[in-house]
Amino acid sequence: xxxNLMSLLAMNFFRNAxxxxxxxxxxxxxxxxxxxxxxxVFISGGITHASxxxxxxxxxxxxxxxxxxxxxxxxxxxxxxxxTRKADLREDSAIAMLWALGMALGIIxxxxxxxxxxxxxxYLFGNILTVSLTDILFLTLxxxxxxxxxxxxxxxxxxxxxxxxxxxxxxxxxxxxxxxLICLVALTxxxxxxxxxxxxxxSLLTIPQAISNLFTRYFHKMIFLSIFxxxxxxxxxxxxxxxxxxxxxxxxxxxxxxxYGIAKLFFIARKSFTKKQxxx
Amino acid sequence: xxxxxxxxVPLIEIRHLTVGYEENIILSDVSLTIHDKDFIGVIGxxxxxxxxxxxxxxxxxxxxxxxxxxxxxxxxxxxxxIGYLPQINNIDRKFPISVSEVVKSGLMSKKxxxxxxxxxxxxxAGELMNEMGIYEIRNKAIGELSGGQIQRTLLCRAxxxxxxxxxxxxxxxxxxxxxxxxxYEKLRRFNESIAILLVxxxxxxxxxxxxxxxxxxxxxxxxxxxxxxxxxxxxxxxPIQIITHGKIPHTVLHQHES
Numbered sequence: 001x002x003x004n005l006m007s008l009l010a011m012n013f014f015r016n017a018x019x020x021x022x023x024x025x026x027x028x029x030x031x032x033x034x035x036x037x038x039x040x041v042f043i044s045g046g047i048t049h050a051s052x053x054x055x056x057x058x059x060x061x062x063x064x065x066x067x068x069x070x071x072x073x074x075x076x077x078x079x080x081x082x083x084t085r086k087a088d089l090r091e092d093s094a095i096a097m098l099w100a101l102g103m104a105l106g107i108i109x110x111x112x113x114x115x116x117x118x119x120x121x122x123y124l125f126g127n128i129l130t131v132s133l134t135d136i137l138f139l140t141l142x143x144x145x146x147x148x149x150x151x152x153x154x155x156x157x158x159x160x161x162x163x164x165x166x167x168x169x170x171x172x173x174x175x176x177x178x179x180x181l182i183c184l185v186a187l188t189x190x191x192x193x194x195x196x197x198x199x200x201x202x203s204l205l206t207i208p209q210a211i212s213n214l215f216t217r218y219f220h221k222m223i224f225l226s227i228f229x230x231x232x233x234x235x236x237x238x239x240x241x242x243x244x245x246x247x248x249x250x251x252x253x254x255x256x257x258x259x260y261g262i263a264k265l266f267f268i269a270r271k272s273f274t275k276k277q278x279x280x
Numbered sequence: 281x282x283x284x285x286x287x288x289v290p291l292i293e294i295r296h297l298t299v300g301y302e303e304n305i306i307l308s309d310v311s312l313t314i315h316d317k318d319f320i321g322v323i324g325x326x327x328x329x330x331x332x333x334x335x336x337x338x339x340x341x342x343x344x345x346x347x348x349x350x351x352x353x354x355x356x357x358x359x360x361x362i363g364y365l366p367q368i369n370n371i372d373r374k375f376p377i378s379v380s381e382v383v384k385s386g387l388m389s390k391k392x393x394x395x396x397x398x399x400x401x402x403x404x405a406g407e408l409m410n411e412m413g414i415y416e417i418r419n420k421a422i423g424e425l426s427g428g429q430i431q432r433t434l435l436c437r438a439x440x441x442x443x444x445x446x447x448x449x450x451x452x453x454x455x456x457x458x459x460x461x462x463x464y465e466k467l468r469r470f471n472e473s474i475a476i477l478l479v480x481x482x483x484x485x486x487x488x489x490x491x492x493x494x495x496x497x498x499x500x501x502x503x504x505x506x507x508x509x510x511x512x513x514x515x516x517x518x519p520i521q522i523i524t525h526g527k528i529p530h531t532v533l534h535q536h537e538s
Contacts, residue, residue: 037375037376155384155385155388158381158385159385159388162372162377162382162385163366163370163371163385165340165370166364166366166385166437167385168338168339168340169338169339169340169360169364170359170388171339171358171359171360171389213376217421218376218377218421219376221376
């Protein structure tokens with residue numbers, strides 16, 4: 001087994017995959033904590049699926065589908081941020097519409113593309129084992145950007161997320177922060193599509209946070225714990241995927257849910273144990 | 281007469297304000313001047329525009345017509361010196377944040393980027409938490425607190441930046457009677473140095489603490505005194521309930537045509 005793992009590590013694609021898991025865990029750990037705390041998971045789901053339209057467009061027009069996804073992701077993020085404030089539209093209905101429209105556009109574009117769409121499955125379900133050096137480069141830049149932004153403006157982000165109205169009464173640049181943050185959410189989603197795919201990326205943004213929330217109720221601790229759990233889940237998923245020859249994205253999500261189940265059971269068991277002790 | 285005038289330093293002047301949401305006008309042609317060390321109780325029926333008035337003062341709503349004028353002493357740097365205590369159900373109680381972080385968020389207009397808080401700010405935050413009886417729980421997450429403890433925390437946040445005016449929106453909801461009484465006593469003491477604008481539906485209790493009353497029901501009637509009589513309320517078309525204490529607690533509901 002050990003030998004097996006060592007020979008795995010010697011392989012380029014596996015080292016890339018490890019690096020990608022680490023970067024994915026960091027970006028999703030930070031951004032996911034923001035999404036979950038601020039209760040914008042549904043908005044993030046909308047952005048994720050809208051970006052599929054961009055992937056389709058990339059295929060149809062012959063450029064990198066991820067570039068198309070970046071465009072669609074950013075525009076839909078800013079659109080949601082803008083229209084849910086201005087237009088008199090119920091927010092969740094608007095997001096559901098965008099969600100479906102993105103998927104529909106993607107399918108139409110891919111259908112119109114002559115011939116066969118290579119790697120389509122890897123955009124839907126991700127394939128961490130085919131992550132390229134370019135993908136890693138972009139993920140690294142994103143990690144550095146998010147890291148710097150959250151370190152520099154940590155308090156502002158925390159306070160605006162906690163009570164936006166109060167932040168407005170203090171004349172702080174709430175709108176600007178919301179714009180920047182929703183763009184970072186879109187970029188995190190899109191660049192992690194290569195790792196776990198459109199269908200599964202939301203879980204990388206929410207399951208590590210759900211596990212962390214069992215252990216802590218502080219924003220900064222939630223970020224660090226989420227990065228940790230995300231990384232452990234990704235690595236275990238990666239190994240599962242290699243050993244049993246199953247799709248990596250699905251294996252990672254499975255590992256994360258398994259971790260959540262174990263942690264939850266542990267807490268339930270501990271609770272009933274302390275209850276019994278009190279009863280005695 | 282002139283002695284009296286020295287106490288009447290105006291902080292905020294609301295002039296012919298018309299404001300609302302989208303196309304709906306909630307308040308029309310409202311005028312009110314808030315002076316230093318005022319203690320104004322804002323009363324009125326639900327939907328009458330009490331919270332809308334606060335939001336216009338806080339700059340959260342832009343006036344359709346009219347203006348809210350801030351005198352120089354109300355402005356510091358880029359913000360107005362107002363401390364705001366929102367309704368408690370505006371707060372997400374599951375948000376991962378600690379008591380002391382919430383209190384320090386009252387200083388955010390000073391600290392946009394990472395930078396240590398000034399020592400005197402931290403000391404004052406500590407003092408406030410101590411006075412409000414939440415210093416021991418300062419590291420707890422707000423999700424673990426009771427309604428009264430959250431109100432104390434939010435009150436510290438509202439005060440930590442040394443406001444000239446404290447604005448409170450229904451601070452007595454979801455709190456027990458003991459805290460309510462304590463809160464009003466504290467407000468009376470804060471009022472020795474700052475002005476207070478207090479929105480409440482419980483006029484019976486606040487009338488002994490406030491110095492004047494603003495009755496808000498699409499329009500605003502200012503009453504420079506704290507005596508509330510059914511006749512007064514009727515004159516101002518302000519249907520509210522009057523509660524008095526006797527051997528047997530009794531409530532007199534006063535209903536009239538609108």
